[in-house]
Amino acid sequence: MKEAFVMVGFLEITLVIFMQWQVYLKKIVDTFSLSSYAISIFLFVDGAILNNINLLILSALTAVVRGFFIPFFIRKKFRKEYYLEREIKSVVPTAMSIVLSLFFVVVGYIVYHATLYNSIGLPGGSIPIALLFQGIFLIMSRNNAFVQLIGYMVMENSLFLFGGYLFPELPLVIEGGILLDLIGIVMISGIIMRLREENVSNIIDEFKEFKG
Amino acid sequence: MLYLLNGLQLVYVVFLSPLIIGIFIKLTERFESKKGPSIFQPYYDLYKLFHKQSVVPKTASAIFQIVPYVTFSMYLILTLVLPIITAFPLSFGPIVDFIGGGLIFGAIGVLKKIASLDSRSNYSHLGTSRASSIGALSEPIIILIFITFGVISHTNNPYVVNNIMQTSSQWYFSLVHWFVVFAFFMALLIETGKLPIESHSNNEFGMIDQAIEMEYSGSELAFMKWGGYIKQFLLMSIFLNDFLIPFWVPMKVGLGSVLIYGFIHMLKMLILVVVFAAIQSTVSKYKLFKNFEYVAVAFTFAFLAILVYFTTGGSI
Numbered sequence: 001m002k003e004a005f006v007m008v009g010f011l012e013i014t015l016v017i018f019m020q021w022q023v024y025l026k027k028i029v030d031t032f033s034l035s036s037y038a039i040s041i042f043l044f045v046d047g048a049i050l051n052n053i054n055l056l057i058l059s060a061l062t063a064v065v066r067g068f069f070i071p072f073f074i075r076k077k078f079r080k081e082y083y084l085e086r087e088i089k090s091v092v093p094t095a096m097s098i099v100l101s102l103f104f105v106v107v108g109y110i111v112y113h114a115t116l117y118n119s120i121g122l123p124g125g126s127i128p129i130a131l132l133f134q135g136i137f138l139i140m141s142r143n144n145a146f147v148q149l150i151g152y153m154v155m156e157n158s159l160f161l162f163g164g165y166l167f168p169e170l171p172l173v174i175e176g177g178i179l180l181d182l183i184g185i186v187m188i189s190g191i192i193m194r195l196r197e198e199n200v201s202n203i204i205d206e207f208k209e210f211k212g
Numbered sequence: 213m214l215y216l217l218n219g220l221q222l223v224y225v226v227f228l229s230p231l232i233i234g235i236f237i238k239l240t241e242r243f244e245s246k247k248g249p250s251i252f253q254p255y256y257d258l259y260k261l262f263h264k265q266s267v268v269p270k271t272a273s274a275i276f277q278i279v280p281y282v283t284f285s286m287y288l289i290l291t292l293v294l295p296i297i298t299a300f301p302l303s304f305g306p307i308v309d310f311i312g313g314g315l316i317f318g319a320i321g322v323l324k325k326i327a328s329l330d331s332r333s334n335y336s337h338l339g340t341s342r343a344s345s346i347g348a349l350s351e352p353i354i355i356l357i358f359i360t361f362g363v364i365s366h367t368n369n370p371y372v373v374n375n376i377m378q379t380s381s382q383w384y385f386s387l388v389h390w391f392v393v394f395a396f397f398m399a400l401l402i403e404t405g406k407l408p409i410e411s412h413s414n415n416e417f418g419m420i421d422q423a424i425e426m427e428y429s430g431s432e433l434a435f436m437k438w439g440g441y442i443k444q445f446l447l448m449s450i451f452l453n454d455f456l457i458p459f460w461v462p463m464k465v466g467l468g469s470v471l472i473y474g475f476i477h478m479l480k481m482l483i484l485v486v487v488f489a490a491i492q493s494t495v496s497k498y499k500l501f502k503n504f505e506y507v508a509v510a511f512t513f514a515f516l517a518i519l520v521y522f523t524t525g526g527s528i
Contacts, residue, residue, distance in 0.1 A: 017512050098508040
């Protein structure tokens with residue numbers, strides 16, 4: 001499973017870089033959905049090998065909640081022409097942000113080897129830390145609230161990958177609880193963003209960049 | 213025997229490179245539901261150009277006229293030092309490695325840019341400026357790829373890399389290798405001037421490499437174009453033989469095996485041409501400033517290959 005962990009991990013890193021490249025929200029949401037399915041498949045295979053029912057349930061929950069429901073809900077919250085919805089102005093130029101995202105992967109590698117590597121000893125352990133940094137950077141580099149929300153969920157994905165692989169015995173109630181919390185956060189954020197879009201943007205044009 | 217194979221490889225590349233371009237153009241047109249020109253059209257174009265009179269700008273120096281011949285000769289040297297239809301070094305093989313080959317490609321690029329600046333044409337200058345900007349960012353990708361292959365094979369010799377890829381399934385299926393393949397494919401689209409980077413039309417807004425040879429005519433233009441065809445053929449062959457499908461290339465000296473592989477190599481090239489034509493017909497051209505994002509992603513893949521190597525020690 002070590003090989004599968006590294007492969008899924010680098011797939012996740014690549015997908016985040018792809019998100020960093022994209023401007024249209026639909027593509028970013030679809031990419032997030034794909035990355036969640038990849039984690040779900042990994043957890044399923046890990047659960048099947050370890051014969052761990054908790055991991056199997058977690059895999060199903062990840063697929064349903066992160067792979068399907070959250071992307072579906074975010075798409076519903078876009079205006080009618082959801083495929084036109086896009087980031088109007090990035091904080092960091094896109095080409096620079098791709099290179100910076102890569103830089104954070106390297107930072108994750110260095111941080112892991114300077115701290116946790118000696119106690120865990122897992123060669124690919126730097127991947128979730130790199131994903132965590134990439135998620136933070138995705139939030140920082142974009143103005144659009146939905147992309148920032150996805151950046152937050154990328155950070156959570158990294159924790160799921162790390163936790164699911166290293167601590168399969170973690171009580172299901174904790175991981176399942178996080179997923180359910182997430183539904184609440186996404187739904188409330190969606191409502192707030194919709195309200196903001198309908199009211200604030202009409203008054204002040206400069207707020208356009210903040211609307212969801 | 214080696215001398216015979218040298219000649220064979222030279223003839224193979226020089227005379228088949230226009231055919232590959234002809235097939236590519238034909239396929240692209242067919243994908244767009246057009247009839248398209250004959251696959252031999254590049255040969256007709258070269259024949260026509262060789263029979264036309266050359267017109268040289270009044271202000272241009274001798275460099276402008278010499279460069280097409282010099283660059284064409286340098287492409288011929290490259291043909292003899294890269295694994296095209298043999299996986300064993302030919303007579304000139306030992307004179308350069310990957311970095312050396314890259315330097316010759318770089319030198320050709322520099323000479324072409326100097327010549328285009330010498331033409332004093334605004335459009336040529338525009339092309340030089342664009343090609344330099346993109347090249348400054350795409351060259352590090354190629355260097356990173358060579359470094360990664362150096363790490364894998366402990367050498368920078370393209371023949372050794374091919375032999376290792378042919379014989380080691382561990383390296384061929386490794387994540388490091390596939391990241392490199394993806395990065396090189398993206399770089400290949402840049403170097404061969406394909407979409408989404410460059411569109412070859414009469415519109416100067418999208419021109420990059422095409423604008424460099426704008427002031428050339430007659431046999432000089434024919435040599436520039438033919439050199440361009442050879443460049444594409446060589447880069448595609450390197451991609452196929454050292455990266456994507458390194459199999460079946462003869463590792464031992466023998467005329468029969470080389471001749472048979474010549475046909476196989478054309479089939480491999482045709483597959484790649486179909487992929488190129490499909491991309492050409494489905495992807496739209498990026499705005500010039502968006503090209504840098506594409507280059508950044510290609511750089512990321514090349515860098516991730518090295519990171520995967522350090523993370524896994526090359527075991528995955």
